[in-house]
Amino acid sequence: MVRSGLTAAGLLAPASAVVAVGLVLPLVLLFRYSLNRFVPGQFMVEALTAENYVRFAADPYYLAILRTTILMAVGVTLVCLVLAFPVAMVLARARGRWKTVLLLAVVLPLFVGNAVRAAGWMVAFGQRGVVGSLMEAAQLPPVTLMYTPFAVFVGILSVNLPFVVLTLSSVLEGIDERASEAALSLGATPAAAWRLVTLPLSLPGVLAAGVLCFILTMNAYATPVLLGGPRFRMMAPTVAGEVLQQSNWPFGAAISFVLMAVTLALTAGANILVARRHRG
Amino acid sequence: MTAVRLDRLTKLYGATAAVDDVTLEAREGELLVLLGPSGCGKTTTLRLVAGFVEATSGTIRLGGRDVTREPPYRRSIGLVFQNYALFPHLTVFENVAFGLRRRRVAEAEIGARVRRALGLVRLDGFEGRLPRQLSGGQQQRVAIARAVVIEPDVLLLDEPLSNLDAKLRHDVRLELRRLQKALSITAIMVTHDQDEAMAVGDRLAVMGSGRIQQVGTPAELYRSPANRFVASFVGRANFLDASPAPGGFVLASGLALASEHASASAGTVMIRPEAVEVAAEPRPGPNQFPATVDAAAFLGASWDLELALDGGERLMATVPAARAGTEDWSSGRRVFVRVDPAAAVGIPGSERPATPAHHEETPR
Ligand SMILES: Nc1ncnc2c1ncn2[C@@H]1O[C@H](COP(=O)(O)OP(=O)(O)O)[C@@H](O)[C@H]1O
Ligand SMILES: [Mg+2]
Numbered sequence: 001m002v003r004s005g006l007t008a009a010g011l012l013a014p015a016s017a018v019v020a021v022g023l024v025l026p027l028v029l030l031f032r033y034s035l036n037r038f039v040p041g042q043f044m045v046e047a048l049t050a051e052n053y054v055r056f057a058a059d060p061y062y063l064a065i066l067r068t069t070i071l072m073a074v075g076v077t078l079v080c081l082v083l084a085f086p087v088a089m090v091l092a093r094a095r096g097r098w099k100t101v102l103l104l105a106v107v108l109p110l111f112v113g114n115a116v117r118a119a120g121w122m123v124a125f126g127q128r129g130v131v132g133s134l135m136e137a138a139q140l141p142p143v144t145l146m147y148t149p150f151a152v153f154v155g156i157l158s159v160n161l162p163f164v165v166l167t168l169s170s171v172l173e174g175i176d177e178r179a180s181e182a183a184l185s186l187g188a189t190p191a192a193a194w195r196l197v198t199l200p201l202s203l204p205g206v207l208a209a210g211v212l213c214f215i216l217t218m219n220a221y222a223t224p225v226l227l228g229g230p231r232f233r234m235m236a237p238t239v240a241g242e243v244l245q246q247s248n249w250p251f252g253a254a255i256s257f258v259l260m261a262v263t264l265a266l267t268a269g270a271n272i273l274v275a276r277r278h279r280g
Numbered sequence: 281m282t283a284v285r286l287d288r289l290t291k292l293y294g295a296t297a298a299v300d301d302v303t304l305e306a307r308e309g310e311l312l313v314l315l316g317p318s319g320c321g322k323t324t325t326l327r328l329v330a331g332f333v334e335a336t337s338g339t340i341r342l343g344g345r346d347v348t349r350e351p352p353y354r355r356s357i358g359l360v361f362q363n364y365a366l367f368p369h370l371t372v373f374e375n376v377a378f379g380l381r382r383r384r385v386a387e388a389e390i391g392a393r394v395r396r397a398l399g400l401v402r403l404d405g406f407e408g409r410l411p412r413q414l415s416g417g418q419q420q421r422v423a424i425a426r427a428v429v430i431e432p433d434v435l436l437l438d439e440p441l442s443n444l445d446a447k448l449r450h451d452v453r454l455e456l457r458r459l460q461k462a463l464s465i466t467a468i469m470v471t472h473d474q475d476e477a478m479a480v481g482d483r484l485a486v487m488g489s490g491r492i493q494q495v496g497t498p499a500e501l502y503r504s505p506a507n508r509f510v511a512s513f514v515g516r517a518n519f520l521d522a523s524p525a526p527g528g529f530v531l532a533s534g535l536a537l538a539s540e541h542a543s544a545s546a547g548t549v550m551i552r553p554e555a556v557e558v559a560a561e562p563r564p565g566p567n568q569f570p571a572t573v574d575a576a577a578f579l580g581a582s583w584d585l586e587l588a589l590d591g592g593e594r595l596m597a598t599v600p601a602a603r604a605g606t607e608d609w610s611s612g613r614r615v616f617v618r619v620d621p622a623a624a625v626g627i628p629g630s631e632r633p634a635t636p637a638h639h640e641e642t643p644r
Contacts, residue, residue: 178365181332182423184352185359186379186430196378200369 034253044249052254062238062255066262069235072149073217076156080164080213081206083157088168089198093177106165114159118226121155122146125227147229155223160216164209171205172198207274211267218263235259282343282433282466283308284329289338291324298324300490302338306434309464311457313481315471315513321490322470326436329468331355342433353382358427358465362439364419366411372398372422373407379430397429398422400459417448424456428463435460435467441476453480474514478502486510502552504541508627511550518551518595522626529626533591538566539624546626555623556597558585558615560607567619571595576609583609587617 037047056062091102109117124130125145135142145151175198183193221236228234235255242252284306291299299321306312314322327333329340331352339348347355366375376394385393398404401421411419420440427435440456441449457480460467471477477484478498486493486501486509494506498514505511508519520537522529528539529549537549562568574594575586578601585597595617599609609615 176363176365178361178363179367181330181352182359182361182365182367182426183378184332185330185355185357186426187353187356187382188378189353190351192382197367 030253030256033249034257036250038248038250043247052251053258055251056254056258065233065235065238066258068149068233069218069259070262070266072153072156072220072234073214076153076160076217077210077213080157080160081168081210084161084164084168084209085206087165088172091165091169092172092175106162109158110162115222115226117159118155118223121151121158121227125151147227147232149228149232151227152220152224152232152234155227156217156220159220159223160213163216164213167209167212168202168205171208172202175201203274203277207271211270214267214270215263218259283341284434284466284468285339285341286325286329287339287341289325289328289340290336291321291328291333292336297321297490299328302487302490302492304485304492304495306466306468308466310482311460311467311469311480313469313471313477313484314487315474315477315481315484316487316493317513318472320487322472322487323438325487326438326468326470329434330357330359330436356430356433358430358432358435360420360423360427360435360437360440362442364411364416364423364443366419366422366426368411370410371407372403372409372411372414375411375422376426376429378426383430393429394425397425400428400462401425401455417444417452420444420452421455424459428459428465431465433466435465437467437469439470439472441471441473449476456480478514484514486513488513504625505550505627508548508550511627516553516596518553518556520549520551520593520595522547522549524626528621528624531591531593533589533593535569535589535591535593537619537624538621539626540622541625543626545628548627550625550627551595551619551623553584553596553598554600555620556587556595557618557620558587558597558599558609559618560615562616563618565618566621567624569617569619571615571617573609573611573613573615575611585609587615589617 033044034052035048035050037045037049037051039045087106091099091106094102112120122129126132129146131145132142179201180193180197183197184190188196219236220234221240224232224234225237236259239252239255239259242248242255246252286302286304289299289302289304290297302321302325304312314325316322324333328335331347331350335348339346341347342355342357367378370378373394376397377390380390380393394407395404398406401424403418403421403425406414406418406422411422414422420443424440437456441452444452453476456469469480481498483495483497484501485495488509494501494510501510501514505514505517511517511519521532522537524542524544524546525536528542529537529546531537531549539549558571562570569589569591571587571589573585574588577584580601582601583597583599585599587595587597589595597617
């Protein structure tokens with residue numbers, strides 16, 4: 001027993017070390033920074049103050065950024081789940097070569113980095129871009145897509161979709177197809193079988209995929225910067241702005257912790273909600 | 281009560297026929313067993329009847345109604361799966377009530393009918409449990425209750441006992457038969473287990489390579505199998521190459537074998553192991569052959585012997601321990617074999633087992 005305990009500890013040690021050094025340490029440091037004071041010209045002054053958090057909570061400008069970010073994350077997550085579910089069902093049910101092809105099609109976009117994809121959308125949404133030209137050709141009034149929340153929405157959606165599809169389909173694969181066949185044989189229409197059997201059974205997968213998508217959107221950086229333009233603000237770019245442009249590490253750190261706390265709280269809330277539904 | 285008629289039913293997957301020109305009837309109130317090795321098309325046949333698989337050609341009739349193109353939810357069929365396929369998120373009560381709710385049965389009646397169905401499978405008091413809180417046998421009984429509570433035209437069972445352990449399997453199959461008769465519901469059950477098939481089936485349809493090989497009562501199939509495949513799948517059998525001769529056959533080694541079932545087209549003689557009599561001394565009568573015991577196993581109620589006839593043919597014999605007395609049939613022993621002419625059955629020699637893999641699958 002002692003030996004196997006030691007072996008387990010030995011196996012866990014490297015990963016634990018990486019987590020400690022790479023994740024916990026920076027977080028602890030960052031939290032410590034967020035309690036420091038920023039004095040222009042002096043960079044960062046050691047202190048133990050909550051003034052950075054108070055400043056965030058009291059300033060409507062920053063609260064609006066937080067609201068935009070949450071709305072974007074909720075919206076993207078809902079639309080993502082709706083769009084991804086049918087694809088995930090097909091993927092989960094597919095067999096053999098057909099499955100490989102489908103899987104590849106879903107994974108392929110992930111080979112292109114986030115920023116590169118956003119650049120692609122810039123081409124599509126630009127004044128003389130693909131969408132604009134099509135609208136013009138169809139004699140529709142010109143609309144500005146570039147540098148709008150909608151462009152950011154579509155951009156993040158496209159980035160997150162593969163992750164959501166993969167997460168959902170791995171859970172859907174574990175659902176016994178016979179259960180929905182049993183429902184059909186008992187007189188349920190395909191729609192009723194889906195609503196009464198497939199959907200409830202896939203709820204844990206919907207939750208996992210939704211949480212993933214929500215977290216990714218809450219922390220989105222490249223897409224809002226590239227497609228949203230200078231006037232559209234979300235949380236992650238704001239953190240970067242404080243740190244990189246203002247050199248205000250304490251306030252940037254405080255915003256980071258607000259973002260993390262809000263993300264955690266909303267995720268936990270969704271978990272509890274689904275767990276209750278699932279039991280009831 | 282409704283009869284099920286399959287008429288020239290075929291299902292192709294690509295070029296291979298999973299179900300090949302099957303014509304079959306399950307009569308009103310009968311329990312028909314589809315018996316065959318794995319991969320022979322039993323499940324596909326059942327799924328065609330249930331409506332989950334679309335027929336390539338042929339028709340399916342429930343009663344007089346042609347349901348070949350109807351979706352599953354309009355067919356009125358009760359289905360029991362090998363893995364139970366209960367709804368894991370619903371209680372036992374809601375599992376059984378599922379079909380009644382889809383039929384918009386009044387709430388009060390649902391309660392009564394669910395309780396009656398659960399009583400029928402002896403699960404009173406389990407209404408509030410979730411499937412994962414039940415044993416495999418109990419889950420299977422819930423699945424049966426869920427299927428019969430809607431009073432379907434037909435009950436289809438796909439290897440319903442395979443996931444149960446041996447002792448339970450024996451009990452549940454008797455239960456299943458009692459229930460089917462009590463409800464007098466037409467049922468088709470699939471299995472690859474010949475004991476199970478013979479124990480529960482009114483009639484058996486032996487299937488091989490997508491085709492129905494023979495249909496009949498267990499006794500009919502056992503006594504006069506249509507071909508070697510059926511003979512080897514329903515019970516154990518000796519097969520000896522032979523050519524027809526007046527009053528019987530001539531075996532490959534030249535031995536003459538008298539038979540009451542001689543036929544001009546037979547190329548094989550089938551003899552059941554229990555029809556091979558073994559004695560230390562020759563006795564009067566036909567079909568006496570000297571032989572040597574090659575291997576012997578005492579099984580309590582009987583001896584299992586492997587014999588080599590002096591001509592070279594090999595025979596399996598099952599000798600009841602009571603008849604063998606205190607004889608010890610150790611290997612190397614010289615004996616006399618006798619075969620009742622009524623038990624030597626000629627079958628067409630050309631019809632070999634329909635699937636080459638069936639020997640691994642034949643349950644013992
Ligand atoms: N969906 C399918 N696609 C392709 N081939 C199939 C499919 N379902 C069954 N088959 C093939 O049809 C044959 C019969 O299968 P099945 O009906 O499951 O046999 P059984 O239930 O007797 O074991 C098998 O060879 C199997 O590989
Ligand atoms: Mg099968």
